[in-house]
Amino acid sequence: MSDTPVQTSATVLTVRQVQDYHALTLVAPAIAERFRPGQFVALAVGGEHTARLVRRCFGVYEVKPDYGGTVELVFADREPGTAWLAGRRSRDRLDLVGPLGRPFRLPRDPVSCLLVGGGPGGAALFALADTLHRRGCQVHFVLGGPSGGQVFGSRMARRIGDSATVTTEDGSLGEKATVRDVLPRVIQETGADVVYGCGPTDLLRSVTQVAGEYGLPSQVSVESFLRETGACGIGVCMTCMLPMHGEDGVTRMVRACADGPVLRGDRVRWGDLGTIPFDALGAPRVLAVAEGGDA
Amino acid sequence: MNTALMETRLGGLELPNPLLTASGCGGTGRELAQFFDLNRLGAFVTTSVTARPRAGRPTPRMAETPSGLLTAMGLPGPGIEGFVERDLPWLAEQGVRTIVSVAGNSVEEFGELARRLRGVPGIAAIEVNVACPNVEDRGRMFAWHPGAAAAVVRAVRTHARPGVPVLAKLAPDVTDIVTIALACVDAGADGLTLINTIEGLAIDTGTLRPALTGVSGGLSGPALRPVALRCVYQVHAALPGTPIVGVGGVASGLDALEFLLAGASAVAVGTTLFHDPTAVPRILRELEEALTARRIARVADVVGLAHKPAGHVPPQVRPEPPVPVPDPGEAKEKPS
Numbered sequence: 001m002s003d004t005p006v007q008t009s010a011t012v013l014t015v016r017q018v019q020d021y022h023a024l025t026l027v028a029p030a031i032a033e034r035f036r037p038g039q040f041v042a043l044a045v046g047g048e049h050t051a052r053l054v055r056r057c058f059g060v061y062e063v064k065p066d067y068g069g070t071v072e073l074v075f076a077d078r079e080p081g082t083a084w085l086a087g088r089r090s091r092d093r094l095d096l097v098g099p100l101g102r103p104f105r106l107p108r109d110p111v112s113c114l115l116v117g118g119g120p121g122g123a124a125l126f127a128l129a130d131t132l133h134r135r136g137c138q139v140h141f142v143l144g145g146p147s148g149g150q151v152f153g154s155r156m157a158r159r160i161g162d163s164a165t166v167t168t169e170d171g172s173l174g175e176k177a178t179v180r181d182v183l184p185r186v187i188q189e190t191g192a193d194v195v196y197g198c199g200p201t202d203l204l205r206s207v208t209q210v211a212g213e214y215g216l217p218s219q220v221s222v223e224s225f226l227r228e229t230g231a232c233g234i235g236v237c238m239t240c241m242l243p244m245h246g247e248d249g250v251t252r253m254v255r256a257c258a259d260g261p262v263l264r265g266d267r268v269r270w271g272d273l274g275t276i277p278f279d280a281l282g283a284p285r286v287l288a289v290a291e292g293g294d295a
Numbered sequence: 296m297n298t299a300l301m302e303t304r305l306g307g308l309e310l311p312n313p314l315l316t317a318s319g320c321g322g323t324g325r326e327l328a329q330f331f332d333l334n335r336l337g338a339f340v341t342t343s344v345t346a347r348p349r350a351g352r353p354t355p356r357m358a359e360t361p362s363g364l365l366t367a368m369g370l371p372g373p374g375i376e377g378f379v380e381r382d383l384p385w386l387a388e389q390g391v392r393t394i395v396s397v398a399g400n401s402v403e404e405f406g407e408l409a410r411r412l413r414g415v416p417g418i419a420a421i422e423v424n425v426a427c428p429n430v431e432d433r434g435r436m437f438a439w440h441p442g443a444a445a446a447v448v449r450a451v452r453t454h455a456r457p458g459v460p461v462l463a464k465l466a467p468d469v470t471d472i473v474t475i476a477l478a479c480v481d482a483g484a485d486g487l488t489l490i491n492t493i494e495g496l497a498i499d500t501g502t503l504r505p506a507l508t509g510v511s512g513g514l515s516g517p518a519l520r521p522v523a524l525r526c527v528y529q530v531h532a533a534l535p536g537t538p539i540v541g542v543g544g545v546a547s548g549l550d551a552l553e554f555l556l557a558g559a560s561a562v563a564v565g566t567t568l569f570h571d572p573t574a575v576p577r578i579l580r581e582l583e584e585a586l587t588a589r590r591i592a593r594v595a596d597v598v599g600l601a602h603k604p605a606g607h608v609p610p611q612v613r614p615e616p617p618v619p620v621p622d623p624g625e626a627k628e629k630p631s
């Protein structure tokens with residue numbers, strides 16, 4: 001089966017600085033050929049005998065057939081694990097698992113699509129844009145970040161997008177605004193039929209909310225939540241849970257990695273992330289105190 | 296040279312090899328099956344099954360610590376009904392030998408779980424997760440008291456199908472684990488799983504608060520290994536006839552061998568699976584190679600060997616020459 005993920009030793013092709021981020025290109029043909037936009041990879045950091053046991057999950061910026069199949073990721077090197085990654089050199093080997101998770105669902109018809117990204121999360125939208133274009137869809141971008149250096153891919157978006165709106169909080173690039181400020185206007189101007197999002201949780205919440213106000217479906221990748229909470233990326237550790245209500249109205253705790261990272265925005269209980277809502281299936285009952293349970 | 300025979304036994308349960316998954320670390324089985332054939336396992340140990348569905352604790356549930364993981368999950372899971380309807384039949388269909396781990400908040404609940412599993416086919420053994428909060432004793436773990444631990448083992452043994460081995464899984468943070476082990480065996484445990492996680496704490500220096508919502512959590516991974524080995528060694532010395540599953544930070548074939556030498560008949564891999572989903576077949580291969588290199592014919596021949604006086608250990612145990620550890624940074628072809 002070619003849609004199952006693989007674990008592979010990938011060779012580093014390049015590591016380069018892109019604005020405030022690092023872009024890492026890996027030769028991993030088996031992952032490149034299976035990849036669908038929205039899926040992610042889980043990397044082991046620190047080398048074979050490392051004391052760091054948690055895999056780091058990253059969305060994929062681009063896969064290319066060159067060099068037998070490459071996978072490119074974009075990340076900020078704030079933590080020790082990502083700093084280690086940023087220090088890799090070409091020909092180094094990395095232990096990579098992927099592609100993981102559910103991809104973005106694609107519209108069947110050539111509709112108008114709005115792709116909203118924040119920070120390095122914007123990177124995961126470019127593979128999607130490519131696929132949508134090939135299906136005859138219109139692709140409009142909204143990219144935002146605190147400052148110009150933290151908006152990934154604004155030039156690329158201008159080049160390949162049918163339109164591109166860039167916002168920064170400090171006004172150093174594009175409009176001095178938040179993504180949320182400009183979304184209603186862009187939705188109206190572009191006549192968007194669906195909204196896709198990838199970035200920080202607050203941004204995804206806004207995307208979902210504004211899309212909902214216009215009656216549009218939203219598909220968002222909770223990749224950054226996964227990066228903060230996940231340990232395995234493959235669905236076995238249960239550390240990346242978030243509350244989601246299903247078709248039947250019942251709230252369940254789902255895994256950001258294996259049930260996501262792409263989720264229907266309107267199903268995620270954004271306000272309850274990091275909690276177990278009292279009405280979730282299997283939530284500690286009100287009697288939990290009296291029960292003294294492990295709640 | 297012939298390769299080593301890997302068969303092992305846990306009381307009445309015969310296994311083709313000593314490598315198991317640790318409870319709570321192998322998901323439902325479906326996730327790992329994407330990476331390797333679960334039939335390569337000695338047995339698959341399920342996540343502890345509870346009487347009712349449980350959402351578990353809020354995130355963050357995990358913190359990375361040196362050579363370890365700190366987790367406070369709150370036993371999330373579908374509950375016994377969901378497990379028996381969806382997860383167990385899938386494992387049975389694949390022909391995976393399955394050890395079902397059970398967890399309850401009262402002796403009564405443990406009994407109920409064993410009763411519920413009684414008529415269900417496809418169960419190789421039951422593992423009793425004794426490291427559960429005991430509601431009737433102010434939430435203190437069963438595993439902390441010989442009497443409480445024995446009571447849950449007895450309840451499971453009474454209600455479980457006769458002939459299905461019952462393993463008691465103990466927690467390490469007690470004054471004397473041997474006393475607890477003895478109590479469990481007296482209460483009818485056919486074997487022991489040693490150990491569950493040890494309680495620890497991590498503080499987030501960014502938020503200046505405990506890193507986990509549950510404040511303290513269970514330490515797992517290689518950091519736990521010396522503690523686990525000590526427990527296996529002590530219990531095997533006191534109860535040499537009782538089969539032991541060694542658990543705690545197994546990441547390589549030599550780690551597994553250490554546990555066998557300390558007295559374990561089988562070894563379970565937990566946290567390492569998060570790091571390396573194909574760890575079990577790799578560890579199995581490494582263990583096989585390690586035994587062969589030491590000219591040891593059968594797994595059974597090494598169980599408890601570390602307890603033998605120095606003179607009694609076969610002289611050829613140190614394999615020569617030492618195998619260099621390959622650096623992942625330098626692959627076969629060195630840049631010229």
Ligand SMILES: Cc1cc2nc3c(=O)[nH]c(=O)nc-3n(C[C@H](O)[C@H](O)[C@H](O)COP(=O)(O)OP(=O)(O)OC[C@H]3O[C@@H](n4cnc5c(N)ncnc54)[C@H](O)[C@@H]3O)c2cc1C
Pocket residue numbers: 102105106107108109111194195217218219244245246247252254259260262263264267
């Ligand atoms: C952007 C977009 C464009 C579309 N375009 C078209 C189109 O052009 N033509 C057309 O005919 N249709 C279109 N559709 C509809 C689409 O084909 C699907 O019918 C729709 O997305 C529902 O299928 P799904 O698999 O995405 O949803 P679901 O199966 O509901 O899954 C959505 C997410 O919900 C989570 N989930 C699933 N079950 C549960 C549960 N019980 N509890 C909690 N969480 C759960 C999963 O994690 C999953 O990621 C479009 C949909 C979207 C979002």
Ligand SMILES: Cc1cc2nc3c(=O)[nH]c(=O)nc-3n(C[C@H](O)[C@H](O)[C@H](O)COP(=O)(O)O)c2cc1C
Pocket residue numbers: 237317318319320342343364366368370396424464490491492514515516517519542543544545563564565566567
């Ligand atoms: C995320 C996680 C979940 C666990 N869940 C269970 C469980 O449900 N039942 C149980 O008996 N042990 C559970 N454990 C403990 C493991 O089975 C094992 O005893 C412990 O982690 C030590 O082994 P390791 O170092 O190989 O991980 C869990 C451990 C972790 C890290």
Ligand code: FES
Pocket residue numbers: 229230231232233234235236237238239240255256257258
């Ligand atoms: S990261 Fe392990 S289950 Fe999602």
